[in-house]
Amino acid sequence: MNIFRTKSIDLMLQETKKHSLVKSLGALDILLIGIGVIIGTGIFVLTGVAAAKYAGPGLMLSFVLAGLTVAFVSLAYSELASMVPIAGSAYTYTYTSVGEFVAWLVGCGLVLEYTVGASAVAGGWSAYLTGILKSAGIHLPKALTAVPADGGIINLPAVAITLFLTFLLVRGVKESAKLNKILVAVKLGAIFLFLLLAGPKVDPTNWTPFLPYGWAGVSAGAAVIFFAYLGIDSIATAAEEAKNPTRDMPIGILGSLVVCTILYIGVTAVMTGTTPYTQLDTAEPVTFVLRNLGYNFGSAIVGTGAIAGLTTVLMVMMYAQSRAFFAMSRDGLIPSKLGKIHPKFGTPYRLSIIVGCAVSIMSGFTPIHVVAEMCSIGTLFAFFMSIIGVMVLRKTKPNMERPFKCPGLFIIGPLALIFCAFVISNLPGQTWINFSIWMTIGIVFYFVYSRKNSALNKSQASSNNG
Numbered sequence: 032m033n034i035f036r037t038k039s040i041d042l043m044l045q046e047t048k049k050h051s052l053v054k055s056l057g058a059l060d061i062l063l064i065g066i067g068v069i070i071g072t073g074i075f076v077l078t079g080v081a082a083a084k085y086a087g088p089g090l091m092l093s094f095v096l097a098g099l100t101v102a103f104v105s106l107a108y109s110e111l112a113s114m115v116p117i118a119g120s121a122y123t124y125t126y127t128s129v130g131e132f133v134a135w136l137v138g139c140g141l142v143l144e145y146t147v148g149a150s151a152v153a154g155g156w157s158a159y160l161t162g163i164l165k166s167a168g169i170h171l172p173k174a175l176t177a178v179p180a181d182g183g184i185i186n187l188p189a190v191a192i193t194l195f196l197t198f199l200l201v202r203g204v205k206e207s208a209k210l211n212k213i214l215v216a217v218k219l220g221a222i223f224l225f226l227l228l229a230g231p232k233v234d235p236t237n238w239t240p241f242l243p244y245g246w247a248g249v250s251a252g253a254a255v256i257f258f259a260y261l262g263i264d265s266i267a268t269a270a271e272e273a274k275n276p277t278r279d280m281p282i283g284i285l286g287s288l289v290v291c292t293i294l295y296i297g298v299t300a301v302m303t304g305t306t307p308y309t310q311l312d313t314a315e316p317v318t319f320v321l322r323n324l325g326y327n328f329g330s331a332i333v334g335t336g337a338i339a340g341l342t343t344v345l346m347v348m349m350y351a352q353s354r355a356f357f358a359m360s361r362d363g364l365i366p367s368k369l370g371k372i373h374p375k376f377g378t379p380y381r382l383s384i385i386v387g388c389a390v391s392i393m394s395g396f397t398p399i400h401v402v403a404e405m406c407s408i409g410t411l412f413a414f415f416m417s418i419i420g421v422m423v424l425r426k427t428k429p430n431m432e433r434p435f436k437c438p439g440l441f442i443i444g445p446l447a448l449i450f451c452a453f454v455i456s457n458l459p460g461q462t463w464i465n466f467s468i469w470m471t472i473g474i475v476f477y478f479v480y481s482r483k484n485s486a487l488n489k490s491q492a493s494s495n496n497g
Contacts, residue, residue, distance in 0.1 A: 033130075034130065034131060034132035034482060035129070035130030035131065035132055035133070036130060036131050036487060036488075036491070037126065037127055037128065037129070037130050037131070038126045038127055038131070038362070038487050039127070040114070040115055040127050040428075040431070043115065043117050043123065043126075043127065044117070054271075054272055054273065054274050055208070055272060055274070056208060056269055056272050056273050056274060056279070057273075057274055057275075057279065058275070058278065058279040058282045058283065060208045060211075060212075061266060061269055061273060061279050061280065061282070061283030062282060062283045062286045062287055063208075063211055063212055063215050064208070064211060064265070064266055064269060064283065064287075064347055065263070065265070065266045065283050065284065065286070065287025065288070065291075066215055066219075066287045066290060066291060067211045067214065067215045067218075067340075067343035067344065067346075067347050068265045068266075068343065068344050068347035068348060068351075069259060069260060069263075069287055069288070069291040070215075070218060070219070070222070070290075070291050070294060070295075070340060070344075071152065071218070071259075071340040071341050071343060071344030074222065074259070074294065074295060074298050074317065074340070075155060075159065075315070075316075075317055075337040075340055075341060076151075076152075076155035076158070076314055076315070076316075076341070077255060077256050077259065078090065078256070078295075078298065078299055078302060078311070078316055078317075079302070079311035079312060079313050079314070079315075079316025079319065080255070080311070080312055080313075080314070080316075081093065081252045081255045081256050082252075082299070082302070082303055082308040082311045082316075083308055083309055083310070083311045083312035084312065085244060085248050085251045085252040085255055086242075086244060086248045086249050086251065086252030086253075087240065087241070087242065087243040087244060087248065087303070087308040088237070088238040088240075088241050088242075088243075088300075088303040088304075088308060089241055089242040089243070089244070089248060089249045089252065090249075090252050090256070090299050090303065090308075091296050091299050091300055091303075092242075092249045093249050093250075093252030093253040093256055094253075094256060094292065094295045094296050094299060095292075095296065096249065096250070096253040096450075096454070097253045097256055097257050097259070097260060097454065098260075098288070098292035098295070098296075099450065100253075100257070100447065100450035100451060100454060101257075101260040101263055101288060101292075102288060103418075103443050103444075103446055103447030103450060104263060104414045104417070104418060104447050104451070105263050105284050105285055105288050106285070106437040106438070106440075106443055107417060107418050107421040107437050107440070107443070107444060107447065108120075108263055108264070108266075108267050108284055108417060109280060109281040109284050109285060109435045109437065110421055110433055110435050110436055110437040110440075111124045111267070111417060111420065111421050111424075112266075112267045112270045112276065112280035112281070112284065112435075113276060113277045113278075113280050113281060113433065113434040113435040114424070114431065114432070114433055114434070115127060115270070116270040116271060116273060116276030116277070116280065117270060117271050117358065120141070120264050120265075120267035120268045120270070120351070120354075120355065120413075120417075121137050121140075121141060121264060121267070121413035121414070121416060121417040121420075122134050122137050122138040122141055122355055122358055122359060122413075123358050124416075124417050124420045124421070125137045125416045125417065125419075125420050126362070127420070127424065128419070128420035128421070128423040128424045128427070129416065129419060129420055129423060131364075131482075131485060131487065132477065132482075133416060135359075135364055135473065135477045135481055136412075136416075136470060136473065136474070137412065137413050137416045137417075138355060138359050138364065138473075139469065139470055139473035140409040140410075140412040140413045140416075140470075141264070141351075141352070141355045141409065141413055142352065142355070142356070142409075143406070143408075143409035143466070143469055144264070144406055144409035144410045144413060145265075145348045145349070145351050145352035145355065145386075146352055146386065146389050146390055146393065147393065147406045147409065148348050148406035148409075148410075149193070149345055149348040149349050149352065149386075149390045149394070150189075150390050150393035150394040150397055151394075151406060152341055152344045152345045152348060153186075153189035153190075153192060153193050153345055153390060153391075153394035154178075154186060154189050154314065154394050154397075154398075155314055155315075155341050156188070156189060156192050156338060156341040156342065156345060157176060157186050157187075157188035157189040157192075157394075158313075158314035158315045159314075159315045159318065159334050159337045159338050159341065160188050160338060161176045161188065162315045162318055162319075162334060163318070163331055163334040163335065163338070166318075166322070166327060166330060166331055166334075167331070171188075175187040176188060178395065178396050178397055178398055179396060180397075180398045181398065185395045185396065186394060186395050186396070187395070189391070189394035189395055190391040190392075190394060190395040192342065192345065193345065193349075193387055193390045193391040193394055194387060194391055196342070196345055196346045196349060196387070197349065197383060197384060197386070197387025197388075197391075199346070200346065200349060200350055200353065200378065200383045200387070201373070201376065201378055201380045201383045201384065202376055202378070203376045203377060203378055207346060207350065210346070211343050211346065211347070214339040214340070214342055214343045215339075215340075215343055217335070217336050217339035217340075218336050218337075218339045218340030218343065220336060221332065221333045221335065221336015221337060221339070221340065222294060222298060222333075222336065222340075224329060224332060224333055224336070225298065225301070225317055225320075225321065225329075225333045226297060226298065226301055228321060228324070228326050228329045228333075229301045229302070229305050229320055229321060229324060229326075230301050232305045232324055233300075233301055233304035233305055234304060234305065235304065237303060237304050237305065237306065237307055237308075238303060238304060243308070247457075250453065250454070250457045251457045253454050253457070254407060254454045254455065254457040254458050255407065256295075257407045257410065257411065257454055259291075259295065260288075260291075260410075263284055263287075263288065263414075264351070264410065264413055264414070265347050265348060265350075265351040266280070266283045266284050266287065267280070267284070268350070268351040268354040268355060269283075269350075269351075269354070271354070277434035277435070278434070280435075281434075281435040298317070301320075302316060302317070302320055305320055305323075305324060306319075306320050306323055310323075315334070315337070317333055317334075317337055318330040318331075318333055318334040318337065321333055345390075349383070349386050349387060349390060352386045353378075353379055353382045353383045353386050354379070356369070356370070356379070356382040356385075356386065357370045357379040357382055360379075360382070361486070362485065362486050362487065363481075363484045363485045363486035363487075363488075363489065364477070364481040364484070364485060365480075365481070366484075367486075368381075369381050369382055369385070370382060407454075407455075407458060407462075408455060408458055408462055408463070408466045409466070411451050411454060411455040412455075412466075414447070414451050415448060415451050415452070415455075418444050418447045418448055418451070419444075419448070421437065421440065421444065422440060422441065422444045425440060425441075
């Protein structure tokens with residue numbers, strides 16, 4: 032059996048008509064999904080840790096480097112999402128271009144990206160909640176707000192928010208999109224309030240030294256905060272539920288990237304300009320900075336916005352994970368029964384429940400920095416293969432309609448590959464070891480189950496027998 036067999040885009044589009052998701056998202060919904068997932072963990076959680084441990088004030092350059100990398104990637108994604116408006120994003124694109132086995136590996140990377148990433152977000156959500164309650168004089172016991180590695184028993188708030196959002200995602204994407212709009216508005220309001228309060232307090236001397244860890248620190252910082260740009264891939268998973276994907280997907284992907292990168296750099300500049308970077312090693316750096324400046328009330332308001340922001344990130348990542356799983360189940364690479372659509376809500380409810388349970392367990396017991404690094408490597412791998420995929424399709428299907436065409440693809444594509452390789456090479460060695468173990472498990476599963484149960488394999492065997 033050919034493990035590099037590809038699935039035709041026409042066949043995929045035909046299959047979605049039989050087992051399709053409800054088309055209920057417009058261009059604004061998709062743009063806000065992008066902002067909802069990109070603006071969150073990067074600003075509200077990882078900026079502090081990345082500045083303190085990796086880049087110092089030079090973290091601003093880390094965001095420029097990461098943003099430039101994602102700009103190249105997002106142009107490729109926009110072409111693919113408009114060509115192949117099907118759930119599954121990088122997994123689906125790779126299946127149509129490079130082949131089934133590589134697509135399976137990308138799918139494993141997506142599982143790692145979203146499940147592990149959502150766990151990190153849930154941990155940050157819990158940190159902000161306990162911080163706000165602490166400022167109000169309410170002290171939750173550490174045993175119930177910290178993972179075992181940090182001296183606790185279970186991070187209960189992280190588990191609770193994960194299970195609540197699982198319930199909403201089972202109920203339907205339209206309802207989830209409405210909540211996302213409200214929470215994005217609250218989140219953006221909190222960011223602008225932070226800039227308004229802390230901006231005038233910036234002391235340029237805090238930016239000296241600007242590169243305390245050198246250019247290596249800037250690169251390492253970019254690798255860690257790359258986690259913030261997961262939204263680009265998450266938006267692509269919504270293609271099948273977009274009302275007009277050929278127009279809406281490029282708007283959502285490129286629009287959210289521009290807005291979010293500007294905000295990231297602005298917040299980082301103010302944060303490191305008001306507080307020495309060595310003091311920012313905290314899971315709630317934005318509210319920490321405001322409390323240090325004496326804005327306890329402002330800290331509480333921004334903390335509330337941060338919670339709203341992290342909620343949208345967590346919700347979209349869990350949504351994206353279930354859609355990637357749904358595409359894989361429809362292709363037979365995981366049991367198809369798992370992808371059953373709820374007769375009333377029109378959602379892949381079984382997969383949503385599985386994802387919710389996995390994220391809640393991981394967020395309740397795993398340290399945040401470990402999961403963030405693991406998430407970055409899964410994302411970069413998916414990006415890498417998608418870029419290769421769009422270049423392959425340009426060669427193998429040159430006449431196929433492309434509603435959005437990436438300009439200068441054979442210049443931008445290789446540049447994107449180089450940038451991704453550069454960022455991924457700066458991840459810690461332990462992250463590579465963990466990633467290798469995870470992918471080995473995935474390879475074993477493919478050859479034991481997925482290869483023979485693949486829908487494409489069955490259809491090819493049936494046509495050969497006929």
